[in-house]
Amino acid sequence: MFRSNNLTAxxxxxxxxxxxxxxxxxxxxxxxENVCPSHTVYDIDCPDLSFRKFTDDGQxxxxxxxxxxxxxxxxxxxxxxSCKGECPYSLDLPPKARRFDSFFxxxxxxxxxxxxxFICKDFFLYVDPYRFGLxxxxxxxxxxxxxxxxxxxHGVPSIEKITFHLVRLDDGVVLDEKAFYNDFVNLAHxxxxxxxxxxxxxxxxxxxxxxxxxxxxxxxLVEVRRIGPYCQEDDELFLQSHAQVSPGSSFLPGxxxxxxxxIFRKTWNEEADQSMRVQHLKKKFYFHFQDxxxxxxxxxxxxxxxHLLIKFGSVDGGVSRNTDQGLSFFAVYNMETTEVVTxxxxxxxxxxxxxxxxxxxxxSVSRNTxxxxxxxxxxxxxxxxxxxxxxxxxxxxxxxxxxxxxxxxPYTCQSHSPSPYFDLSLFxxxxxxxxxxxxxxxxxxxxxxxxxxxxxxxVKFKIKPGVEGGGPDGGRAKKVSSFLFHPYLPLVLSIQxxxxxxxxxxxxxxx
Amino acid sequence: MGSLLGDWPSFDPHNFSQLxxxxxxxxxxxxxxxxxxxxxxxTIPPPNQVITTESKNILLRQFYQKxxxxxxxxxxxxxxxxxxxxxxxxQPRGLNSxx
Numbered sequence: 172m173f174r175s176n177n178l179t180a181x182x183x184x185x186x187x188x189x190x191x192x193x194x195x196x197x198x199x200x201x202x203x204e205n206v207c208p209s210h211t212v213y214d215i216d217c218p219d220l221s222f223r224k225f226t227d228d229g230q231x232x233x234x235x236x237x238x239x240x241x242x243x244x245x246x247x248x249x250x251x252x253s254c255k256g257e258c259p260y261s262l263d264l265p266p267k268a269r270r271f272d273s274f275f276x277x278x279x280x281x282x283x284x285x286x287x288x289f290i291c292k293d294f295f296l297y298v299d300p301y302r303f304g305l306x307x308x309x310x311x312x313x314x315x316x317x318x319x320x321x322x323x324x325h326g327v328p329s330i331e332k333i334t335f336h337l338v339r340l341d342d343g344v345v346l347d348e349k350a351f352y353n354d355f356v357n358l359a360h361x362x363x364x365x366x367x368x369x370x371x372x373x374x375x376x377x378x379x380x381x382x383x384x385x386x387x388x389x390x391x392l393v394e395v396r397r398i399g400p401y402c403q404e405d406d407e408l409f410l411q412s413h414a415q416v417s418p419g420s421s422f423l424p425g426x427x428x429x430x431x432x433x434i435f436r437k438t439w440n441e442e443a444d445q446s447m448r449v450q451h452l453k454k455k456f457y458f459h460f461q462d463x464x465x466x467x468x469x470x471x472x473x474x475x476x477x478h479l480l481i482k483f484g485s486v487d488g489g490v491s492r493n494t495d496q497g498l499s500f501f502a503v504y505n506m507e508t509t510e511v512v513t514x515x516x517x518x519x520x521x522x523x524x525x526x527x528x529x530x531x532x533x534x535s536v537s538r539n540t541x542x543x544x545x546x547x548x549x550x551x552x553x554x555x556x557x558x559x560x561x562x563x564x565x566x567x568x569x570x571x572x573x574x575x576x577x578x579x580x581p582y583t584c585q586s587h588s589p590s591p592y593f594d595l596s597l598f599x600x601x602x603x604x605x606x607x608x609x610x611x612x613x614x615x616x617x618x619x620x621x622x623x624x625x626x627x628x629x630v631k632f633k634i635k636p637g638v639e640g641g642g643p644d645g646g647r648a649k650k651v652s653s654f655l656f657h658p659y660l661p662l663v664l665s666i667q668x669x670x671x672x673x674x675x676x677x678x679x680x681x682x
Numbered sequence: 683m684g685s686l687l688g689d690w691p692s693f694d695p696h697n698f699s700q701l702x703x704x705x706x707x708x709x710x711x712x713x714x715x716x717x718x719x720x721x722x723x724x725t726i727p728p729p730n731q732v733i734t735t736e737s738k739n740i741l742l743r744q745f746y747q748k749x750x751x752x753x754x755x756x757x758x759x760x761x762x763x764x765x766x767x768x769x770x771x772x773q774p775r776g777l778n779s780x781x
Contacts, residue, residue, distance in 0.1 A: 436753055443756040474742055503745045512742075513749040525744060532741035 172198070176626065178205040200545070203591040204598075204623050207632035208661040208679040210264075215678045217271035218243070222655060222664060222676075224609055226297045226304070227542055227589055229658040231340050232275055233304065239289040241282050242306060244340055245275035247657055250680075264682070274662070274678065279343035283336055284308040291358040296366045296585055298386055299540055304340050305371070305386075307358050309333045322400065324467060326486040327355050327377045335364075335373070337392055346390030354378060357470070360610075365584045367473035367535060370395075374471050379424060381471050381479065383506070398479075399468070400424045402509040423464065425509075430483075430502060431463055433511040466500065472581035474535055478512070479504045480581050501580065517577040518570045526576055527559070533582045542589035542658055546607065552595045554624070590656035592621060592663075598631065599624055605634070605654055614650035614667055634679055636665045691718030 173181045173188075181202065190198040220234040220243055232245040250273045252265045267273050284290050287310055294307040310331040323329075333356055337347045355377040357363035364373045371384040371392075380399030384392050401407050402425035410422065423431070435456055442451040466483040474480050484499035501522060503512040515522040526533075530550040536543040549555040566572035586608055592598055593607040599622045600606075604615055618633035636652040655664040661681040668674050692698065692715040738746070 440753055440755045475737075475739060478742055503742075503749075513745045513752070521748060525741060529741040529744070532739050535739075 173201055176204070178202075181205065196541075196545070197596075200591050200594065200597065203594075203661075204625070204631060206661050206681055207592070207621070208634070208663050208681055209632050210680060210682040211635065212269055212678045212680075214675050215269060215271050217676050219674070221292055221674075222666060223292065223295050224588075224655055225657050226302075226340070227540075227585065227658055228297075228299060228302075229660065230302065231278070231304075232655075232664075233295055235290050235292050236280075239292065240284040241280050242290065242338065242343075243280045244278045244343065246278050247660065247662060248274060248276055249660070249662075250274060271678075274680070278340075281338070281343045281345070283338075283345070287311070288332070288334070293360050294358045294364075296361055296364060296371075298337075298366065298369070300369075301386070301388055301390075302340050303346065303386065303390065304338045305364075305366070306336045306338060307333060307356075308336065309358065312355075322379075323353075323377045324379060324486065329353050329377060330355055333358070335392070337386065337390060339390060347392045349384065349392045349394075351375060360583060360586065362470060362583050365472040365581070367476065367584075370473060370476060372471055372473060372479065374468060375399075376468070379426075379468055381468065381481070396506060398504070398506065399426055402426060402429060426468075426481075426504070427464065427466075429504070429509060429511045430466075430514065431460075433502075433514055434463060437514070469499065470581050472533070472535070472584070474503065474532070477505055477507045479506060480533070482581055499577070501577075517574050520573065523573045523576060526580060533580055534587070535582070545591070545594060546587045546589055547593065547595040554595045554599075588656050589658045591659070592656060592661075595624075597624060598622065599627075609653065609655075611651045611653045611668075614652040632679075634663060634665060636667050636677065689716060691716040693718065 173184055175181060175184070185199070188198075218234075219237055221237065222232065222234040225232050225247065229247065232247055234243045234245070235241065236243060250264075250268055252267065254262060254265075283306055288308045289310075291307045291309055294305075296305040297303075298305065310333075313329050313331070330353075332350055332352055333354060334348050334350045336345055338345050351373075354375050356373055356375055363376070364371060369386045371386060373382045373384065374380075375382060378399065380397055382394060383396040383398070385395050387393060396404070401410075406425055414422075422428070435452075438452055438456045439448060441455070442448045465485065467486055469482045469484045471479050471481045481502045481504055482499055483502060485497065499517040500514060501517065502514045504510070505512055528550065530548050534543065534546065534548065547555055549559040563569075563572055566575075587593075588607045588609060590607070593600075600619065604612065604619045614636055618635035620630045620633050623629050623631045634654070636650075636654075650667050650669045652665060652667045655666070657663070663679040665677045665679065666674060667677070695715065695717045698715055736743070
């Protein structure tokens with residue numbers, strides 16, 4: 172713990188201080204209390220792009236052209252200027268401080284989408300060790316009159332072509348592509364895909380398959396496994412050569428079979444009395460059999476290299492993004508043994524206790540990625556835990572509260588910004604106005620304050636998202652803001668979009 | 683050795699030979715610790731023991747543990763068996779119980 176709040180005193184202390192073992196990074200992150208984005212350049216003159224995010228290692232800023240066809244990548248740098256003679260601190264910044272290219276160097280622009288395709292603006296995954304980016308383009312979505320194909324389920328829309336592009340961000344070379352035809356993958360906010368190290372899982376909702384792909388260092392996307400209709404690699408071959416399937420009947424998909432057999436065994440073993448077992452089975456299992464068979468995969472994530480956490484639910488809720496708190500189920504599936512390890516309902520208290528105690532393990536990344544270790548959650552931070560327990564005690568019904576919390580699982584990969592300004596052990600902020608999760612929020616007129624945790628009366632810095640002076644319409648029109656925080660520099664882009672008006676981009680940085 | 687470390691024995695009499703007690707009047711004989719060699723083999727690690735990190739993280743371990751509980755057949759004797767667990771952590775002492 173630093174003894175003083177003063178930056179110079181802390182630097183001297185750092186020279187002589189030995190932190191407790193394993194806590195040196197935690198201690199030095201306190202320097203972010205002294206280095207904050209305190210100055211704002213309003214309405215910076217920047218190209219008309221929709222900026223997506225900074226990559227988690229801070230090397231690139233990703234943006235897309237307005238027509239959703241081009242990818243534009245910048246490298247964040249810092250303003251340099253010199254002045255003659257004495258440079259008093261109060262000196263105004265030079266005019267080039269108002270220029271976008273003083274802070275960002277344009278690296279390349281490439282076209283990802285062809286004529287009738289569009290880049291999905293919400294989808295972006297960064298493959299950290301190789302500095303690759305994964306993007307998605309798709310053709311238009313077809314909702315009604317979806318021609319039913321072999322193996323496709325009803326009730327899910329279809330997209331003619333979805334392509335995933337693997338781009339090397341250093342130079343803009345498209346390394347590999349993987350296309351899905353007449354399929355549907357939930358691309359909004361990267362929910363349909365999960366990246367763990369070099370393994371990528373993509374959930375095809377229409378064909379109820381989980382594709383496991385490996386990203387090789389050479390840039391190839393290699394399909395390793397396909398889980399859904401079949402579980403083992405040779406299941407399809409075995410069934411076709413051995414089973415005589417009479418027309419009209421078909422086997423249940425492989426994953427569904429594993430799931431049902433697990434539920435069967437669990438229900439069978441629940442009843443201690445042998446004579447009552449069949450009755451118990453009828454009530455608990457066979458009565459709901461068709462409901463279990465009708466479940467579809469909604470979302471999946473890796474828990475480690477061999478285990479998947481799969482969320483199952485009804486057909487209606489799979490595609491919609493509404494906050495419906497209906498029934499859903501979680502299953503942990505071991506890809507190597509093809510066994511379902513466990514199965515819980517979304518209202519399960521046991522599952523909630525795992526959520527409360529081990530949430531960090533749902534945000535599963537390999538231990539090699541450093542920045543992800545410091546994302547605040549209620550498991551690693553006592554203030555966040557207090558907030559959660561407050562909500563728990565204030566909620567009327569415990570099971571509704573549990574269902575609401577379970578909506579955040581499976582975790583959406585790379586959805587939290589690793590910026591230390593969101594670290595709850597350093598700063599307090601209103602998380603209805605701004606938070607580590609990159610979502611658009613309704614804009615507010617008042618500046619968003621970041622208050623130091625250790626000095627509760629001191630506002631370390633503010634972010635005022637609006638246009639300087641309030642804007643021409645006096646701030647009455649509805650505005651939506653989004654904030655892009657650089658992972659380690661005191662640099663923030665706040666983007667404000669107003670209906671029927673040009674987008675305003677402000678830059679906040681440390682002078 | 684006296685002072686904070688008490689009179690605890692050491693495996694090797696040459697240990698702690700560099701230690702100078704704060705009290706200058708301490709007798710030199712006390713600088714050599716009492717030597718002790720264990721005469722039982724209850725604390726020896728098993729041969730070929732390799733200590734590694736568990737590959738499954740704690741969340742997965744919890745899932746597997748709960749799964750084992752769910753899939754273990756429950757018998758009618760479950761009620762009487764539940765009286766036993768509190769004593770299972772205690773193990774009977776060996777014959778050489780005073781070591």
